[in-house]
Amino acid sequence: MTNIDYKRRQFLQCAALGTFVAALPGFPLAENKDFNKAPNPLFKADVEIALTAQIADVPILQGAHTHVFKYHGKLLKGPQTALKILPGYLGPILNFQQGQRVRIYFYNELPEPCITHWHGMHVPQVMDGHPMYAIARGGQYVYEFEVKNPAGTNWYHSHTHELTATQVYQGLAGLITISDEAEEKLDLPGGEYDIPIVIQDRSFTNGNQLRYVLGMHQRMRGFLGDTILVNGQENSVIPVKTRAYRLRILNGSNSRIYKLGWEDGTSMTAIGTDGGLLEKPETLAYIMLAPAERVELWVDFSGRKLGSDLILQSLAYQGGGHMDSMGGSRMGRGMDMMGGASGQDGTMTIAKFRIVEQINDSPKLPVELVPVHRLTHQDITNPDRTIPIAIGMRHMAFQLNGRAFEMQDYMESEKIPLNSVQKIKIFHDSAMMGRGMRGRGGMGMMMSVPHPIHLHGQQFQILSRTQVNPSSDYDTVKDGFINSGWKDTVLVMPGEEVQIIKPFRDYTGLFLYHCHNLEHEDMGMMRNFYVS
Ligand code: C2O
Ligand code: CU
Ligand code: CU
Numbered sequence: 091m092t093n094i095d096y097k098r099r100q101f102l103q104c105a106a107l108g109t110f111v112a113a114l115p116g117f118p119l120a121e122n123k124d125f126n127k128a129p130n131p132l133f134k135a136d137v138e139i140a141l142t143a144q145i146a147d148v149p150i151l152q153g154a155h156t157h158v159f160k161y162h163g164k165l166l167k168g169p170q171t172a173l174k175i176l177p178g179y180l181g182p183i184l185n186f187q188q189g190q191r192v193r194i195y196f197y198n199e200l201p202e203p204c205i206t207h208w209h210g211m212h213v214p215q216v217m218d219g220h221p222m223y224a225i226a227r228g229g230q231y232v233y234e235f236e237v238k239n240p241a242g243t244n245w246y247h248s249h250t251h252e253l254t255a256t257q258v259y260q261g262l263a264g265l266i267t268i269s270d271e272a273e274e275k276l277d278l279p280g281g282e283y284d285i286p287i288v289i290q291d292r293s294f295t296n297g298n299q300l301r302y303v304l305g306m307h308q309r310m311r312g313f314l315g316d317t318i319l320v321n322g323q324e325n326s327v328i329p330v331k332t333r334a335y336r337l338r339i340l341n342g343s344n345s346r347i348y349k350l351g352w353e354d355g356t357s358m359t360a361i362g363t364d365g366g367l368l369e370k371p372e373t374l375a376y377i378m379l380a381p382a383e384r385v386e387l388w389v390d391f392s393g394r395k396l397g398s399d400l401i402l403q404s405l406a407y408q409g410g411g412h413m414d415s416m417g418g419s420r421m422g423r424g425m426d427m428m429g430g431a432s433g434q435d436g437t438m439t440i441a442k443f444r445i446v447e448q449i450n451d452s453p454k455l456p457v458e459l460v461p462v463h464r465l466t467h468q469d470i471t472n473p474d475r476t477i478p479i480a481i482g483m484r485h486m487a488f489q490l491n492g493r494a495f496e497m498q499d500y501m502e503s504e505k506i507p508l509n510s511v512q513k514i515k516i517f518h519d520s521a522m523m524g525r526g527m528r529g530r531g532g533m534g535m536m537m538s539v540p541h542p543i544h545l546h547g548q549q550f551q552i553l554s555r556t557q558v559n560p561s562s563d564y565d566t567v568k569d570g571f572i573n574s575g576w577k578d579t580v581l582v583m584p585g586e587e588v589q590i591i592k593p594f595r596d597y598t599g600l601f602l603y604h605c606h607n608l609e610h611e612d613m614g615m616m617r618n619f620y621v622s
Contacts (some may be wrong), residue, residue, distance in 0.1 A: 139285030178322025181264025210244035215599030241273035242366030255608035291315035311344020333452035362386030365549030366575025368389035378570035381543035409433035494614030538584035559585030
């Protein structure tokens with residue numbers, strides 16, 4: 091028996107058990123190219139989907155169609171509701187139920203390598219879409235996993251080495267919803283009253299083709315498009331009735347951060363975050379939503395006038411993005427290397443909800459949603475150890491923990507014992523920021539921009555947020571964070587230090603953590619945790 095066969099056999103056995111328990115010797119890494127090419131006959135799937143990344147021409151703007159990358163989906167087995175095709179470039183919405191066993195045949199028909207990641211889902215390493223598993227054109231990768239996550243809104247997107255930003259930009263993303271029993275009991279607005287809202291910014295050429303620029307500005311701040319798309323369409327007008335709705339909002343943008351608010355000042359009622367439903371609804375004046383973050387809103391249009399619009403906006407805020415001196419004190423705006431940079435001047439329209447029908451019955455907002463087990467310091471496996479995620483910069487590129495991404499590389503501090511609960515501190519390492527630039531200009535300056543930090547694997551909770559450099563900029567965003575729910579992505583503003591607590595259960599192997607500003611990610615702001 092060859093080594094590959096041996097590993098394959100071991101994998102089949104573990105997969106049959108549904109979990110990866112023992113640390114496999116020589117865990118299947120990139121050298122094993124045949125991995126996951128064929129379905130595992132021992133895995134009995136409830137849902138089977140074929141998902142193909144391909145080139146397509148879709149209508150987005152008036153006039154010429156736009157050349158995009160698109161996930162084309164086909165349901166092979168399971169309930170018809172498991173897959174919902176959308177017009178435009180977004181992939182189909184995948185609707186799963188907790189406990190379902192899912193098999194996805196992923197085919198790559200693009201003229202470049204590709205691999206797909208199920209963002210927010212708790213799956214084994216080989217099912218997680220690590221870039222080391224990218225397949226070439228014509229290739230196939232078979233994903234098989236059990237849906238362990240609770241009810242909520244996740245998503246999938248390409249995760250190809252150094253091509254994630256351009257592939258997602260060109261369309262390779264889609265939504266995943268999960269339902270479970272606890273959610274069903276709540277009887278939240280469903281069907282036509284449950285609306286997905288994927289927000290993305292794009293730029294177009296005169297010929298309606300996607301425009302993507304990667305210059306100095308975009309390297310530092312990420313790419314910002316000038317046109318807001320909702321579910322792949324511009325100028326979105328969503329017809330609604332006078333009753334309550336559930337909105338599942340995903341920020342699927344490469345780098346744009348939205349400060350979501352209702353135009354008429356109505357407060358926002360959040361019922362869910364990245365990892366699922368909240369314990370109870372939370373009311374905020376506005377909600378900051380960074381790339382990859384999700385928020386589920388409850389919005390009640392009862393009592394509104396027929397024909398009127400309620401507009402979902404992104405409000406003005408200051409996001410930092412200035413050249414700071416080493417100590418962190420602000421230099422004048424004239425010194426701002428990014429010319430205004432992150433943040434948003436003025437208000438942008440995201441979508442208009444138009445009242446098209448008056449009806450009289452509307453469900454009431456539940457006072458309590460689902461039990462959320464709060465993790466505390468008592469749950470931490472090694473209370474003396476805090477895992478660092480230091481945001482730094484070298485050679486004009488952002489890095490994590492002083493290193494750029496290397497496919498299978500991890501450091502001692504990135505080793506995590508299986509089935510442990512860890513405290514992780516995400517912070518800006520100003521010393522590290524300074525080092526790279528001092529060497530060049532002797533200025534000791536640092537670049538301070540917001541970073542949405544995402545961790546693969548199980549969802550985490552936020553323990554604390556501390557602003558080391560309180561400023562009027564921070565005041566424009568600070569009331570827009572939801573810190574009570576399960577999260578997989580957390581926005582870390584300039585000067586901010588965020589402590590999180592995260593379980594690492596069930597699966598061994600390499601799990602990524604990275605900045606979800608996709609330009610930052612592709613430039614190496616990504617690392618592996620090794621769970622064993
Ligand atoms: Cu949304 Cu590593 O990904
Ligand atoms: Cu992810
Ligand atoms: Cu970043």
